[in-house]
Amino acid sequence: MASKVLVVGSGVIGLRTALELLRRGAAVRLVSPAVPSSTCSHGAGGLWMPFHCDDGRTNRWSYETLEELSSGCEDPEGRGRYVESLPAVSFKAGGDSAVGLPDWASGEWSDAASSSLDFRRLTVDELYREAKSGRFRLPPRAAIVDAGYTHAWLFRTRIVDAPLALSAMLDEVRSHGGRAEVDVGTGRSYGTPGEMADDARRHGCDAVANCTGLGARKVCGDGELVGARGALIHFDRRSVAWTTDDGEGPMTDASVTIEGGAFGSPTHPCYMIPRGDMLVVGGTYLEGDDEPDVRPDERRGLLENARRMGIDVGRSEPVGEWVGLRPYRPTCRLEVDEGLSGEGLRFVHSYGYGGSGWTVFVGAARDAASLLLDR
Structure with missing residues (x-):
């Protein structure tokens, strides 16, 4: 069993891996050239829903993450909870081959988590009746019907306030005192995995967790890893003007996703x-x-998407925008590097989770910790 692990990376995968190791009794040295607020994880939407993470382990990782997120994830510093439970809708066009259920909705991995999802496939008419009775806001119905959408997935998702969650996780790592050394925001990157291994030995570590995300493309020479660029705009949720309010009282926000048909595509x-x-x-x-x-x-295009979602863009200005590169790989790399392991050192890679970092991070961190600690 490793007694001290060098964890490289301060995004959601690196921070949760460091926490998992600390919770299992190991000491951790957490290093990163970047602070969490400058990682791709910080700007991500934080939506729990498997998305461009092509790996047979994804469903299990996702359900383990959902179970933890369903606990509410209280911030130990007293700043409140950083997870919200909200309705999630994904519209499907009439000819969409994905109108059926996704494999992650099967409930195979956890009955409790599957029950909390309350996943349903509805017609558009059924969905809007559900929204009316449940008082949650959807895009204007006429536009959805005119665009050819006939069905939708409806489920109860969890959404992470990514900036608050990253800050809370880093604070929790630091709260372990002498068992946690934190050196993030250094601006210095490792050139190779071998340099990580050498640095680990210099600092008394007997294991390494490489959680460098897209940085592994250069550090590891991983040609299978590519950046999948995401562009977003932000509106102030507290004051945004809507075209969809019905005048009958407060409405709940919902997450809405469209990847096909007239309004969306896999690339947009x-x-x-x-x-x-x-x-x-x-x-x-x-x-x-x-x-x-x-x-x-x-x-x-983003302003048009906001309009489609029911935001009155004539009365509501965006308050910010963001671009990030998701670390996509045909298969996630979560494995022991046998070539770098040996002579008292265990080396594990954990990266390439595409657009699902906030969906799989708990399960992936647990698997990484097991590979590092359980010989």
């Missing part, structure tokens, strides 16, 4: 995620696109 999904005090409107999923800023045409 249309979605809105209520996250903390923001409404996150997206988006793009463009592999190999490294443009760091929102392009003018993308901004126009």
Whole structure:
């Protein structure tokens, strides 16, 4: 069993892996060239829903994460909970081959988590009746019908306030005192995994967790890892004006996703995620696109998506925008590196979770910790 682990990376995967190791009794040295607020995890929507994470282990990781998120995830620093339970809707066009149920909705991995999802496939008419009785807000019905959407998935998801959650996780790592060394925001990156191993030995570590996300493309020379660029705009959730209020009292926000039909596509999904005090409107999923800023045409498209979601863009201005590169890989790399392990050192890679970092992070961290600690 490893007694001290060098964890490299301060995104959601690195921080939760460090926490898992500390909770199991190991000491941790957490290092990263970036602070959590400058990682892709910080700007992500935080929606629990498997998305571009192509691995046979994804469903199990997702359900383990859902179980933890369903506990509410209280911030130990007293800043409140950083997880919200809200309705989630994914619209499907009449000819969409995915109108049936996704495999992650089967409940195979956890009856309790599956029950909390309350996953249903509804017609558009059934969905809007459900929304009326449940008092949750959806895009204007006439536009959805005119665009050819006939069915939808409806389930109860969990949405993480990513900035608050990352801050809480880092604080929890630090709360372990002498068992946790934290050195993030250094601006210094490892050139190779071998350099990580050498640094681990210099600091008395007998194991390494490489959670560098997209950085592994260069550090590990991993040609299968690509950045899948996401572009978002933000609205102030507390004051945004809607075209969809019915005048009958307060309505609950819902997460809405459209990946096909007239409004969306796999490369340009249309979605809105209520996250903390923001409404996150997206988006793009463009592999190999490294443009760091929102392009003018993308901004126009994002504003159109906001309008489709029912935001009155004539009375509500975006309060921010963000671009991030999701670390996509055909199969996630969560495995022991046998070539670097040995001579008293265990080396584990954990990266390549695509657009599902906030969906799989608990299960992935538990598997990584087991590989590091259970010989």
